Amino acid sequence: MSDYLYQNTEQYFGQLAGGAQKCGEEELKKLGATRIRAGYLGFYFCADPVTIYNIVYKTRIFSRILAPLLAFDCHSEKYLYKTAQQIDWSDFLTLHKTFAITSNVADSNIRNSQYAGQILKDAIVDQFREKTTQRPNVDTRFPDLMLNLYIHENKARISVDLGGGSLHKRGYRTESVEAPMQETLAATILQLSEWNGERPLYDPFCGSGTILCEAFMKAGNIPAATIRHKFGFLRLPDFDATVWNQIKTKANNETVDIPDGLISGSDISPDAAKAVRANRNNLPELGTIKVRRSDFQSLEGFTNTTIVTNPPYGIRLGDPAEVAGLLKEFGDFLKQKCTGSTAYIYYGEKSLVKKLGLKPEWRHELRAGGLDGVLCKYELY
Ligand SMILES: C[S@@+](CC[C@H](N)C(=O)[O-])C[C@H]1O[C@@H](n2cnc3c(N)ncnc32)[C@H](O)[C@@H]1O
Structure with missing residues (x-):
């Protein structure tokens, strides 16, 4: 497989906190997203490759921006494993890169979010093992590739987390006193x-x-992700370093x-x-x-x-x-x-x-x- 869902549709999903919908929608419009449509705790939206880097770099409101690779009906663990293996994971990972998975399952035959994430992990590492006898490691704290698995009413979506982890962690808060807010x-x-x-x-x-x-x-x-080092979009097969550097430089010059x-x-x-x-x-x-x-x-x-x-x-x-x-x-x-x-x-x-x-x-x-x-x-x- 080489055409991923986000490439065919230019559609993404932005996750946000409960109650932040109005601000999130306004921000997406301001940052150039189109065809914005409400979903569960977030918005589906369309963006061209330039706009999507801009959104990930500047969003203050969204906690994750997800690029879907594959969406499918999923009624069993076996089917999840089999379908996840249709993705050529070497498009995103090498043996020396680490990955992690956030997963969320609701109202589906597969009931346990953590277990669903484990099945996806097995599908990925087994694919590498079959080809090379080795596997990439999981690193839940600072992974090179952060994936997201979402299954709702037996409809599954596997996405790359373009921020490479929750965007609320801007990176500036190196010291805190009691009860800091996100x-x-x-x-x-x-x-x-x-x-x-x-x-x-x-x-x-x-x-x-x-x-x-x-x-x-x-x-x-100041762009919200200005001191962030790792971005999930760096691992996409069509990542364009020239465009990304232009976006970053322009945004950094607009302070x-x-x-x-x-x-x-x-x-x-x-x-x-x-x-x-x-x-x-x-x-x-x-x-x-x-x-x-x-x-x-x-x-x-x-x-x-x-x-x-x-x-x-x-x-x-x-x-x-x-x-x-x-x-x-x-x-x-x-x-x-x-x-x-x-x-x-x-x-x-x-x-x-x-x-x-x-x-x-x-x-x-x-x-x-x-x-x-x-x-x-x-x-x-
Ligand atoms: C919920 S925390 C604020 C957290 C902050 N928004 C952040 O993200 O770090 C409440 C703060 O009120 C402070 N505080 C408690 N009583 C206070 C008082 N009488 N005058 C000023 N600050 C007080 C505490 O020291 C604590 O840092």
Whole structure:
């Protein structure tokens, strides 16, 4: 087999977190995707070879971009094994390259996702063994080739993960304090906040600075995958190094400087400021993020500022009564000291919204990284 499904159709699938659909669709349009159609936790879309590299390099919202190799009806494990062997795996792998498989199975005769992934793995290694008596190794942490197997209602799809792993791992977060949020979630929150870099942005519970770093990337027009080394599309048989280098160079030349004082934050933890600085230093030198150690109670307050933040919540961060008390005090702080500002608060637990004591303009549910939370907007008059 040499014509793979993505080559024939130029169709791909982008996976995202629950609640991020609107932002994901807007982003795909902006990055040049066409024929965008909703699927389960993601979108099918079409893109030419130039556009698809661009999407993988720049997406802030999607966690995976998948290029389907083969789609087929699949009612049994035996058939999965046999059909997976129709792919010539030497198109993607050599004996010296490693691979890994993420798999997801639902409402199908094959019930176990992990087992389905194992069958695909066996099909691949057996094909190599038959030809060479040797096999490529599996590396679940840093594979050269990341594959995805999806089976829903007995319809299977084998895809190459074009990012080579989840795109939320941007690579800048080398230091973290407690309960960091996923980078894609922070980017989605910023997208929903409609912050466009005109007003100062502040995070008073900044932790390791995920919201601040994502704001920095957005303000500086920095491609989200700028410090990523491995991309799954490098393993595609039709990978075009010239086109990829052009896309990357163009995107890297489109960054802009970030004014001093535009992005800042604070946290009560003694380790947070150091972590934010370390993480910021992993990003291109386009400006600064001001960060200090402070209890939010000691802050002087903000006018004409976009406050984007993720306060502590019960599950990961301590006593629910304490968290409720802290949110009530934070609500008073916003009311008394932040008039003329707008706050976007992401609660890791939906039940906490009422503890703030302010009425949100809107709420938007967002699920990611094991959190089933909600983002609320507050205009502070
Ligand atoms: C859910 S974490 C924020 C995580 C952050 N969004 C990230 O991705 O790293 C909440 C943060 O609130 C901080 N915090 C708790 N009480 C605080 C207070 N009274 N004032 C300021 N920060 C506080 C904690 O140290 C913690 O870093």
